[in-house]
Amino acid sequence: MPTLVDTLRTAQARRGPLLTDARTTAFRVLHGEADGVPDVTADRFGGLYVLSLYRDFSPTEEEALLDAAMTAWAPTSLYLKRRPREARVLANVAKETLAPETSARGEPVESLTALENGLSFLIRPGQGLSVGLYLDMRDTRAWLLKEARGLTVLNLFAYTCAFGVVAKAGGAKRALNLDASRRVLEWGEENAQLNGQPVDRYDYVAGDVFDWLKRLAKKGETFDLVIADPPSFSNTKEARFSAARDYARLAEATARVVAPGGRLVACCNHAGLPARRFEAMVSEGLSLAGRQGRAVDSSGPSSLDFPSPPGQEPALKVHVVQLR
Known part of the structure; x- marks a missing residue:
């Protein structure tokens, strides 16, 4: 039975062509159920990763996910977004709970430049539920x-x-x-x-x-x-x-x-x-x-x-x- 760390490593490895594309540094490395981790996605912007949760996870579950992500992907920074169905209603009143401004693990990042097909886009991981590029x-x-x-x-x-x-x-x-x-x-x-x-x-x-x-x-x-x-x-x-x-x-x-x-x-x-x-x-x-x-x-x-x-x-x- 693969561990959570194994599952996260396998998910990223499936993106092989993107991992070696110097013209694109922004892509998804984990896509929920299809990658074996329901209700969780992760987007990569160079060394920065953004982990999103689509149901209410317990603090213990969140910590386990964050620890596994750090072990599997070794990001320089890891940000957490909580996106339950009511997130769009709560976004303005509970922003710090849903989208903390600082990193959950690693170095805080105010902004960075990501590449997609050779074009540059400014990413701000602490700006809310959306970080600058879909x-x-x-x-x-x-x-x-x-x-x-x-x-x-x-x-x-x-x-x-x-x-x-x-x-x-x-x-x-x-x-x-x-x-x-x-x-x-x-x-x-x-x-x-x-x-x-x-x-x-x-x-x-x-x-x-x-x-x-x-x-x-x-x-x-x-x-x-x-x-x-x-x-x-x-x-x-x-x-x-x-x-x-x-x-x-x-x-x-x-x-x-x-x-x-x-x-x-x-x-x-x-x-x-x-x-x-x-x-x-x-x-x-x-x-x-x-x-x-x-x-x-x-x-x-x-x-x-x-x-x-x-x-x-x-x-x-x-x-x-x-x-x-």
């Missing part, structure tokens, strides 16, 4: 890097603007980043500067995405490629959003700003929303906007570091539709 989108960002040349790109729910950075690196004429938080957009500007890209504040817009989509549509502004990667759940001063309930509404609003012949990259990371239902919601939204489209691509996370247990589909779904 690793399951690596393959989609690699796709964008090849597709962006000469295009105008709209990056919705931009977070730290990784898609915007990749679009510009791929030769996009423009990448407009929209997010509710000015703080993360400023983080996105830092990411652009890390990659030698000029920063135009007009391309980093803070506000409600639905409100801005209405404004853009009213002005008749369109984009060759629109990326919609919303959180599964969000609350702003203006509205509440649930991907499982509201994605058709988002697709409708987004379709109004996609240029004829342009593409909508519809993304959803809600495990409870099946891919077939998600794609139907995207189609429903296009119809409501009076647009027609055809699916030109469909993908998800890399199976190398985001494997799915047998019989289960990945939580992340990426559906690319070309609009007429």
